[in-house]
Amino acid sequence: MSDILKLDKKRLDKFVAALLSEYRLFGPVEANGLTRFAEVESADALKLDSNTDESAKGIFFPQVETILTYENGKTETPSGPDKPIAVLGIRPCDARSLLMLDKVFGTGKYNDSCWTRRYENALIISVGCNTPRAGCFCNWLDLGPFSKQGSDIALTDIGDALLVESCSEKGRGFLESSDEIPFRKPTDDDLSKAAGVREHAESSMEDKVDISSIKAVLDKSWDSSLWDELAGKCLSCAVCAYLCPTCHCFDIQDEKMPGTSRGRRIRIWDTCMAPQFTKEASGHNPRPTGKKRIRQRVMHKFNYFVDVFGEIACVGCGRCVRSCPVNLDIRYVIKRFMDAG
Amino acid sequence: MPDNCYIPIPVTVDKIREESDDKTLRTFDLSFCDEKQAFDYLPGQFCQLSVLGKGEAPFGIASSPTEKGFLRFTVNRVGVVTTALHYLKQGETIGLRGPLGNHYPVEKFKGQNVVIISGGFAFTTLRSLAVYMFAHRKDFADITVIYGARRPGLLLYRDELAEWEKRDDLNLHLTIDKEVSGWDKRVGFVPTVTKEVAPSPKDTWAVVCGPPVMIKYTLPVLFDLGFPPERIYTSLERRMKCGIGKCGRCNIGSKYVCADGPVFSYAELQELPEQY
Structure with missing residues (x-):
């Protein structure tokens, strides 16, 4: 429990600033009435209240990616990203999906460097789903609205504040080295609020169906x-x-x-x-x-x-x-x- | 391969040969622009050849790793990329990614008899296999090649086949579908010829590549002769893009033809849903 920190939502800008100093930051944004992931440069752009309409896969596996360009028969290959990628506000389902895509692209005889150069150094900060959407069924797949698989840091929205928990060495390393983020120690009341949020989310989902066979x-x-x-x-x-x-x-x-x-x-x-x-x-x-x-x-x-x-x-x-x-x-x-x- | 496995390496077109009398097949001998990028491979593997602006397509390697200094591919002109390849001139540079896929199980063939059965332009990687076995001739017992085409002008590598006919360490049976004047060898379909000349299945491995209709009628012949599915191999073709088991296109059940194949035994194929 000692690993859990608290951050007032109005100080999220400090968290974002710390991320931006090391990473290219992607998060959920709203455009034309749809939510999707895009590169963000301030906390104001983030839309953290519900899962996105589009998935997060495009951050690491862009819909269109240039393999090479050519002119007069001479080819050039685009250079990789100069900064590692951080994703803030991905949901547990999407964080888990990245682990699956990493099995496809990052394992086997051939490593797909288009994928790994983005994903292997990425910092994945998920936010639990307080209100799963209609049609959500992560509970059928050994997941839940607050699962942490694939996350380096997991956030829980308790109203005015976020509880912040590291789930990997990478996540812990980032939190420990970011002195400028005004984290506080959560109170017992904060922790029980988080438990309540979690319970409410889990119970709001339709019954799990066992599909293991x-x-x-x-x-x-x-x-x-x-x-x-x-x-x-x-x-x-x-x-x-x-x-x-x-x-x-x-x-x-x-x-x-x-x-x-x-x-x-x-x-x-x-x-x-x-x-x-x-x-x-x-x-x-x-x-x-x-x-x-x-x-x-x-x-x-x-x-x-x-x-x-x-x-x-x-x-x-x-x-x-x-x-x-x-x-x-x-x-x-x-x-x-x-x-x- | 380069760090980014989608980046082709440059190769030069050294030789171009018209391979069939209907001008649909051309054979290209390619060499590495940078000798440091040369790679080793085994018979049955394939490469992605690409022409900038046109795209990539997969082709089985027709040369044998025992032949140094060139990679050989025979290309059937059928789509955008193959048409662009047919327009190539000697000295031009194209892109190549490889070697991709698995290979014929030459280790298993050691000390055993091998019968190669083929029809039409599917002979490419089987030429690679035959030349490889000739170069390591002592490693293998009897070698038989049964190869047919509709007419003499559609047999690949005709000059080379004429040389092979002189070998006393090879049973070569060439056949065409219908009699034409000037042809003094066999006339008849590959399955029929196989029935007549195939070696005993004892200690023998069969490799069969050809058009689906040839395969369909040759397999029962081999089964009747007593070849078990574990000792009959084939190479499959599929539309491919990545060539490395990522893009999701060429699967049959949970196997990718590009990465788990293209070479499969019939025992392996019997485990897969029938979609090939």
């Missing part, structure tokens, strides 16, 4: 007629993949400036929901139908990822649930398979 169930569901039913509803719009904090599929494309010898090679988010995703130059397509594509998406998250990395590639952030235009609710999909299996 989903991988085994899906092993036997390749030929299920449910895939046809889901494909009949799905529009292949891919908003689920766009918003998903663990969807990491991408394309590599060359772009040339018309009429010049200049251009660039980019890596850009892509989705298995798109018919062209697997279509070969010959015209052959291993996943030519909506049924095969939605099966791929569900299988990748709840079966293949478990096979390879030992965990489900979903953090229950609920973004796909809230944004699907035809209400194709992944919770319902999983439940249907569990019931059938």
